[in-house]
Amino acid sequence: MRCALVIPSWAPEDIFSSKTASSQINYWQPLGTLYVAAVLQHAGHNVRFLNGAFTTHEELLTEIKRFSPEFIGIYSTTFGWDKAKKTAGDLRKIFGKHVFICAGGPYPIAVQEHCLEDAGKDIDAIVTGEGEFTAIEIIERIQAGKSLEGVLGVIFRDGERIIKNPPRPLISDLDSLPFPAREFLGDANLYIPPPATYKRKPVAVLITSRGCNRRCIYCFQIDKERKTGIRYRSVKNVLKEIEHCIKQGYKEIKFIDDTLAADYDRAMQIAGEIKSRRLDFTWFASACVNQVDKPLLKAFKDAGCWAILFGAESGVQKNLNTIRKGITLEQTRNAVRWAKEVGLQVSTPFLFGIPGETFEDGLKTIEFAIEINPDIANFHAITPFPGTYLYDNLEKYGVISTKLTDFTYQGAAFIPYTMTRDEILKLRQIAFKKFYSRPSFIIRKLFELRSLHDLRIAARSAKSLFWLWVKSKIFTYSS
């Protein structure tokens, strides 16, 4: 069957201010959709992948019209739902009933049948979990002219009725899956992470496990109750994919596991194998501060890892407890120090707007960021995505925006009872300005410049810093 997998059209300006977008925009590979593409391709279907991150809505429609698919799968985050609905609506106008349209990804998984109610007859079904085997089964039923009754992991429209089938169990044997179909990406160099977060390109994104056993209240996971914890791929299977990526010409890999160090020995093994096989690529990973120690970080460094992201989140212990992060400030201090001592670059995201947080707490978080002094500090507005504990218990904590496009890490969609929206936006501004305009930080970064690539990044960051400074001037006078 001809299958089109679509990420609706979106632009950096939809998320970031045009002045700072260039230093913040992220184009990691959409791994989830590429897994679905790989499984459909392996089943013999004629698959086309279209990524609206790099094409306009009109161009997308034209290309899909030319391909004339029988099955269309649309990916959607919360932020992207309005665009997903519009894309489905315009495709329905083009193809009428001659195409089966379904939606998948974080938003449909989180809000389930609400997507069908909201999109009307433009969407025939939504996939409520991992899409690989569900998509296969949907297509088999369509080809057989049968209803979707009983297909696990699907909610579908049957005339005026909406039928909710039971969820599909999460895939236990991840080694059984084909590697994500990165060959569908076209020019791999389009998929670049935020400027200061990669060393070489093209950059592949790779996930060695699925799920997380931590219970951070703001984090969206397919397995909402974390019943299945973490499902790991074998080290052998992970190394096979790494070698496959290197053969495809990738020079850097971003591991997008929520934490690569959940299983300490396995993490040591992966690093050991990469080193012993002398694989020529650089890599970047994330880990939780209380899962690492200096020997593990040294092993990462020796195996080509150049940077690590630690979810620091806050500089105030009570706020870390509120978000159920399960870490202490001391653990963050130690992990950042060890990582720097072994020569890794350190990136730490922080959150403002945590329930119970005050403006003064926010200022303490900025001081903490300056104290631990990572190479990259990001200051986000906490965003309770549908499907998260915080979203399901909102009234306890604060108020939320009804505009789905606010559901980005920048949009301040959530305001705790203890702060105002202006205070959150002001904290983000003060944080970026105070952290990145320290002479010691600027001199350190100038001495680290090693290539034209580094120079370009520094220039972009300087431009963003300048606009932040301008905006803070405007902010001061307007508030």
Ligand code: B12
């Ligand atoms: C890679 C990534 C990106 C990439 C690519 C996204 C894309 N697809 O275009 C980039 C960098 C562009 C990106 C951007 C953003 N992202 Co992002 N991203 C991720 C990340 C880190 C990994 C996704 C992934 O591949 N996971 C691994 C695969 C195996 O799992 P999966 O994606 O869930 O895929 C499975 C199912 O969802 C389903 N499925 C996936 N695609 C499809 C498609 C179809 C047709 C079907 C039927 C099923 C299906 O089957 C897949 C395989 O089982 C996730 C965090 C995470 N760990 O998942 C955040 C995440 C998806 N992003 C998130 C957000 C908020 C954003 C931004 C708004 C961030 C911002 N700047 O503010 C933008 C919005 C972009 C947009 N257009 O919507 C949130 C979404 C939360 C929500 N409920 O909306 C997540 C969950 C992070 C988080 N925990 O908060 N992101």
